[in-house]
Amino acid sequence: MAEKANQFGQFNLKPEIITALSAIGFYEPTPVQAKLIPDILQGRDVVGQSQTGSGKTHTFLIPILNALEQKKNYVQAVITTPSRELAAQITLATKLFAEQFNQNITISEFVGGTDKQRQIKHLEHQQPQIVIGTPGRIKDLVESGALKLHAVRTLVVDEADMTLDMGFLSEVDYIAGAMPETLQTLVFSATMPEKLKPFLKKYLDNPHFEAIPVSTVIADTIDNWLLATKSKDKNDVLLQVLTIGNPYLALVFANTKERAKEIASYLRGHGLKIAEIHGDIEPRERRRVMKAIQNLEYQYVVATDLAARGIDIEGVSHVINDDIPDELEFFVHRVGRTGRNGLPGLAITLYGPDEEDEVAELESLGIDFKAKQIKDNEIVDVKDRRARKQRVATTKKLDPTMVGMVKKKKKIVKPGYKRRIKNAIKRQDQMDRRIAQRQEMRATRKANKKRGETR
Known part of the structure; x- marks a missing residue:
């Protein structure tokens, strides 16, 4: 009955793939999966421009596992990610999927901050079939001769725009250069910056490009509330929003790590248990925090866009935007953290009088805001919205x-x-x-590489 109801059967996948999909509760392909899986199964290169929550991870995992030759012990697929947290999530998703197979599948995760010499020693005895990791560490292992990529069939570059922003594209270029000319390359990215296009031209052969519209990413189960801070202290407004709503799990986004730390400190000072995810959190502590969040030890998480990019936190009931993001496409990325799998979600955006045009621009992208205000310790509707409706976007x-x-x-x-x-x-x-921030980020990355801190 479950197999008959599973719509992934239209792709003519191996029976164990259908069994694995049903076991993890996947019965119907998302738009990005429906459009790209057939081409990937046929061996085509693809470029998927898709936001978080669109199902892109299984868009590449399903074809990779379907084509895997389980009896051959060499590296058949490599998946690169710009962050350690995203690598860990993809590894977990791959292992959960692979558990449904009769024969063991070897999967290795290689990221910075781990024991490189131990990894090299392990590779001397066995090459994994699937490699998942950050570009710097994978490149190190290839350079050392420990990781063999001569027979790889599929390379996945996940979060390609973030990979570019963090200065990792040269490492990905090196990794791809160590693979066969017949390589199938799959690139997934939330945005498609111009500086990424030379890489695509170099490694992709007549790729299928598919941009999944924003409207398919923001679930209709999400309410978007707009809350004017006016002359009020923003920290106090945040505290009121979080305590009035009593969320199951609230994810608060700040535009900078300095602001994230300020918010976390303020909320802790008022008795809230806060988890932080931003660039100043050490890798080991970040892994501990992520595990604690997954175990529901925290009700409130404060994060920055860059640090949280690609991190999938289950059960988010509320997303609070402390500010409208500088990159407006990040708004969709933030809001997409809630309202998953048909569940209701709430996104509350705080804004000041000088951000009217940014709000108008978001509205022009199709975001339907409900104006709200805090009154008598309750969040209530704003009765007169005529002034807001007359606003015209001028920042585009x-x-x-x-x-x-x-x-x-x-x-x-x-x-x-x-x-x-x-x-x-x-x-x-x-x-x-x-x-300036991106230049500083790249300069820091180069300096860290020289000191060997990121490997």
Whole structure:
């Protein structure tokens, strides 16, 4: 009965694959799976532009395991991820899936911060069939001669845009270069930056490109509330939101690690048990925290976008945006952490008077906000929304000459002109900060590599 009801049967998969899918409760393909699995099974290169929660992990795991030659003990597939946490999650998903097979499948996870010499010694005795890990450590093992990639059939580059941002693309390039020319390459990314395209052109042969629209990612079970902070202290508003709602598990997003630490400290000072996920948390502590979160030891988690990217935390009932993210596509990524598997979810976004245009831009992307306010220790509807509905998005394509115009200090201006110029300057400042942050990140990465700290 279960096998008959499983819609993955349309892909003509091995019986043990269908059994494994049913065992983990997967009966119907997600949009990205329905569109890409057939091409991957046929050996085509693919590029999937898809947000978190869209099912991309099993989009590549299902074909890889279906094609795996279980009796051959050499590396057949390599999956690279930019973060250790994401590598651990994919490894766990692969092992749970592989448990349904009659014959053992060897899976190895290689990430920075672990014992490299021990891994090299283990590889001397056995090569895994599936390798999952971070680019730096996999490259190290290949360079040492311990990891053999001469017979790999499939390379998966997961979270490719984040891999680029963190400066790991050169390592992925090296890894791909150690593989056969007949390699099948699968690239998955939330966004598709221009600097990623040379890599795609180099390693992908006539790939199937599939962009899964945002509308298919934000579940209709998620309510999006918009809460104006106005002149109130934002920390106090956050505390009220978290204590009024009494969430099952709340994920609070901050734009910077400094702000994340400030929020965590403030909330702890008011008696809340807080878990932190950001760049200043040491790898070993981060693994401990993630395990504790999965074990439901925390009700509140404060995180940054970069550190939490790709981390899948089960059971999130509330997502709180302390601020609108600088990269607006991250909003979808954040909100997608709740409302999974048909369950209801709530996303609450705090915003100030100077963020009206950012809110309007999110609305232009199809986000349907419900305006709310805190009154008498309750979150209630805002009765008059006419002012919000009249707002027009002006930040999408701003004219760069606005910045020059303001320097001329023209005395006669049209209504709203000064406000538009102010917003243009603000957006340019945000862009400059993002560029500086990315340059700093890459510089730090290079420095760490020289010191051998990340390997």
